[in-house]
Amino acid sequence: GAGVSQSPSNKVTEKGKDVELRCDPISGHTALYWYRQSLGQGLEFLIYFQGNSAPDKSGLPSDRFSAERTGGSVSTLTIQRTQQEDSAVYLCASSSQSGAVNSNQPQHFGDGTRLSIL
Amino acid sequence: DQQVKQNSPSLSVQEGRISILNCDYTNSMFDYFLWYKKYPAEGPTFLISISSIKDKNEDGRFTVFLNKSAKHLSLHIVPSQPGDSAVYFCAASYIGGSYIPTFGRGTSLIVHP
Numbered sequence: 606g607a608g609v610s611q612s613p614s615n616k617v618t619e620k621g622k623d624v625e626l627r628c629d630p631i632s633g634h635t636a637l638y639w640y641r642q643s644l645g646q647g648l649e650f651l652i653y654f655q656g657n658s659a660p661d662k663s664g665l666p667s668d669r670f671s672a673e674r675t676g677g678s679v680s681t682l683t684i685q686r687t688q689q690e691d692s693a694v695y696l697c698a699s700s701s702q703s704g705a706v707n708s709n710q711p712q713h714f715g716d717g718t719r720l721s722i723l
Numbered sequence: 724d725q726q727v728k729q730n731s732p733s734l735s736v737q738e739g740r741i742s743i744l745n746c747d748y749t750n751s752m753f754d755y756f757l758w759y760k761k762y763p764a765e766g767p768t769f770l771i772s773i774s775s776i777k778d779k780n781e782d783g784r785f786t787v788f789l790n791k792s793a794k795h796l797s798l799h800i801v802p803s804q805p806g807d808s809a810v811y812f813c814a815a816s817y818i819g820g821s822y823i824p825t826f827g828r829g830t831s832l833i834v835h836p
Contacts, residue, residue, distance in 0.1 A: 609766070638823065647727070647812065648767070648826035661821055696766055712824070714766025 607631065609715035611697050617721045620689060626682040626718045630699030637680050638700075638712065639672055641693040648696065654680065684720075692722045726750045727815050729827035736834050742800040744830050746813030749794065753815035757824055758787060758798045761810045770811075771798070803834045 610629040618624055630637050639651040650664035654674045665671070669687075674680040684691055698712040728747045736742045744758075754775040759767035773780040773787045773796070780787050786799045800807055810831050814824035 640826075645828070647725075647729075647828040648814075650823055650825065653821060653823050655821075661823065698766070711769035712767075714768070716764065716766050 609697055609699055609713050611695075611715035611718050613718055614716065615719045615721075617723065618687060619723050621686055623683065623685045624687055624720065626684075626695050626697075626720070628680045628682070628697030628699075628715060630678065630680070630697070631701075631713055632678075634699035634701050634713070635677070636700045637674060638698040639680070639682050640696045640698065642696060642717075643693040651682070651695075687720075687722045689722045692720055694719050724749075725827070726753075727813055727825050727827040729813055729830050731830050732828070733831040733833070736803045736832065738805055738834055738836050739802045742798075742803045742807065742832055742834065744798040744800075744811050744813075744832065746796050746798075746827055747794060748796075748815050750815070750817070750825075751794070752817045753825075754818070755816045755822065756787070756789060756796050757814040757816070758785075759812040759814060759826075760807075761812060761829070767812055800832075803832075805834050805836050808832055808834050 612627045635656045637654040640648040642648050652672045653661040669685045672682045694717040696714055696717045698714045700712045726749050757772040758770040760770045761767040771782050771785050771787050773789050778789050789796045810829040812829045813827040816822045816824045
């Protein structure tokens with residue numbers, strides 16, 4: 606498919622376990638974003654990758670969260686020692702270049718990973 | 724502290740009528756504004772955007788209005804169709820924030836046939 610692909614679509618795990626969420630952006634897109642949406646909340650920015658630049662990690666809520674992007678393509682978001690408040694839908698988006706997201710270079714979102722911590 | 728606020732969690736409209744979704748922001752540095760549409764179990768889809776140098780942008784049935792002095796924008800959908808039923812997110816960005824959009828909590832629009 607040509608869109609942003611996220612896996613798994615659903616993940617249920619026990620509190621204290623580590624989880625890895627994967628994002629395959631659209632081929633050629635240099636910008637990649639991770640967001641999460643908790644119940645009843647908006648999209649909360651987590652981390653932003655742009656090309657070979659250092660990622661903007663300003664949205665990561667704690668040091669249990671980390672992300673990497675290998676080869677400028679696939680990204681993995683890792684949550685260590687999960688807590689119940691980590692339960693949310695984790696969304697990945699990519700866009701073709703940096704600068705303002707607009708009609709010429711919109712963010713394309715995946716369908717998200719629904720993470721449930723028991 | 725929410726910088727982008729959508730104070731109406733839901734809106735119900737009759738098919739064929741106008742839907743007006745509102746959004747307020749607090750950060751005066753925002754200079755680019757976006758609307759996204761989200762269906763259940765899908766990711767958001769970019770809908771329409773507006774730069775702060777404009778006060779109106781139109782794309783088919785969708786028009787976004789920006790009132791900078793009031794720090795307010797609105798999305799008008801006319802005529803509304805049942806397929807427009809979705810959650811609509813308002814977002815704002817600025818160059819100092821690396822143009823990373825800040826999202827509101829969304830408004831759920833239901834268009835009744």
